[in-house]
Amino acid sequence: MGEQLVAIGQALTERTCADAATARLIEAELARQATTVNLIAAANHLSPAVSAAMHPALESIHCEGYPGRRYHEGQEAADGLERLATERARRLFGTEHANVQPYRGTMANLAAAVAVLEPGDTLLGLETAAGGHYTTGGSLHLIGRMFRVVPYEVAADTGELDYDAIEAAAREERPRAIFCGDTSYPRLWDYAALRSIADAVGAVLVADVSQSAGLIAGGAIPSPAPHADIMTAATYKTLRGPRAGLILTKKRYAKAVDRAVYPVCQGGTNVRVLAGIATALGEALTDGFRAYSRQVVENSRVLAGELAFLGLDLVTGGTDNHACLVDVRPLGLTGDAAARLLASAGILSNGNQIPHDPNPPRTPSGLRLGTAAVTSLGMTPTGMAEVAELVVRVLRDGPPAVDKVRLRAAEIRRELHRPDDDAWMCADTEDLV
Structure with a gap:
């Protein structure tokens, strides 16, 4: 993985050699994306064809x-x-x-x-x-x-x-x-x-x-x-x-x-x-994208179901779409604190208000998790269930769990596709005409 990141960084630096400061910041972002599991509900990846x-x-x-x-x-x-x-x-x-x-x-x-x-x-x-x-x-x-x-x-x-x-x-x-x-x-x-x-x-x-x-x-x-x-x-x-x-x-x-x-x-x-x-x-418009969208929902249901099975409190009890919302107050957390804790363990999410939330938007009571981005990279329901277990471990155990979960999150990310590799889901661009 390190060699891959070095190669990406070198190629990027060559393209942006006129502004080394910008190149360094982008290289750091590439490294972050290559080692974290992105569960931000609004996030996704561009396909090679779109890029x-x-x-x-x-x-x-x-x-x-x-x-x-x-x-x-x-x-x-x-x-x-x-x-x-x-x-x-x-x-x-x-x-x-x-x-x-x-x-x-x-x-x-x-x-x-x-x-x-x-x-x-x-x-x-x-x-x-x-x-x-x-x-x-x-x-x-x-x-x-x-x-x-x-x-x-x-x-x-x-x-x-x-x-x-x-x-x-x-x-x-x-x-x-x-x-x-x-x-x-x-x-x-x-x-x-x-x-x-x-x-x-x-x-x-x-x-x-x-x-x-x-x-x-x-x-x-x-x-x-x-x-x-x-x-x-x-x-x-x-x-x-x-x-x-x-x-x-x-x-x-x-x-x-x-x-x-x-x-x-x-x-x-x-x-x-x-x-x-x-x-x-x-x-x-392609069959590949239709399969992708169905997989997003399936992964989301698995994520929500596993979180509920492990004892977390989900708003409405589950999900029918690409995201779920967790009330983290029973864990003694606010949504923003929960999101920061998960980010330190290599799992990205966001704090989010819940219905009738007594807390303000910056320190909400909820945590929002979504599956669109990880599904684009090939996440399966089995992998999603493991990610749910990692989320619960971090939220329940706190900082002592962070280091081990961060290592496993990086391994999971490495097992998924890169956004520009040949295994990209829905890359049937010959059907776009």
Whole structure:
């Protein structure tokens, strides 16, 4: 392993010899990634095909507007790449219109809100501590400052969504839009029920699937496409593309969404990122990606099941998607302390609020664990069960367990694929045309 890291570092230094300080920092990051098990739910790896598509030459294209309606010359490649990406997005998710220009999922949420709301209008969104995204779950984000955000909660006894309570809130508040979707809700959404609630009050239904877009694309969990007016997503996380966003809409909202993205909410697009998005969406259309998405969910269920078997307290008792949420208070920990302890043992995660959390976001009561990144590298259910045991050992035994677990975590990582090796899952790029 040491020789491999030295070779990687030497190659990197040769490519970045003009800035040795930058090279050293990147080399350190490569070494970290090669020796740790990444259970951060929002993390993933780019495939070799996506990485290769993001050619540096594309950075020199100054691109504003939409295909066929740009403000600068020399846009042939930009137009072709954007059209390819939008066509693949429509085909993948079964929607009438797609916009692939948002810089992130957060920008996609902002553009969706601007497209269908006027300043001061009311929207409903899942409360942040209950698992909702901060853009639509409270007043922190610009959305909460432009519009009146009314958060809805999950049931206190089960931690699951209460659709009767959501309907009651909608009938009382009469929102112009209802946002659904989450960052840390481990169960499936009933999009048909939300469609019925939105229709009852005349609201637009917006589904933020930033966390689960790849699982939806791969058919591992149900899609909101038949029910939602607008879908927003991140193109990384479970979709395994570059760090950007996209919006999927019914045709009636297409013009408003496009204008909200550009020029209202952001400037020109990054053509290099467009190329990566197009390739990632193409990969997501393959049988290999569908197998990957199913494996992500299976690994997540194994992880959650083993953690529960070993005595940890899981919010909602388990998971139906790529992540699970652990209440670490019975262990005498806060989520941030638990995450730091695991990181010292070579296992990455993040502290996270739990429903009705008495603690603030920086020192939450929960720990979030996900399986998208390790599944990309070939993690199996058997390996996942061992990782769960290592997590519990560190959280229960504390610092005395760290050194041994860190050595085993590095061994597990070495047994998995490198992100650029020939065994990369879903590398059937010949099927992308």
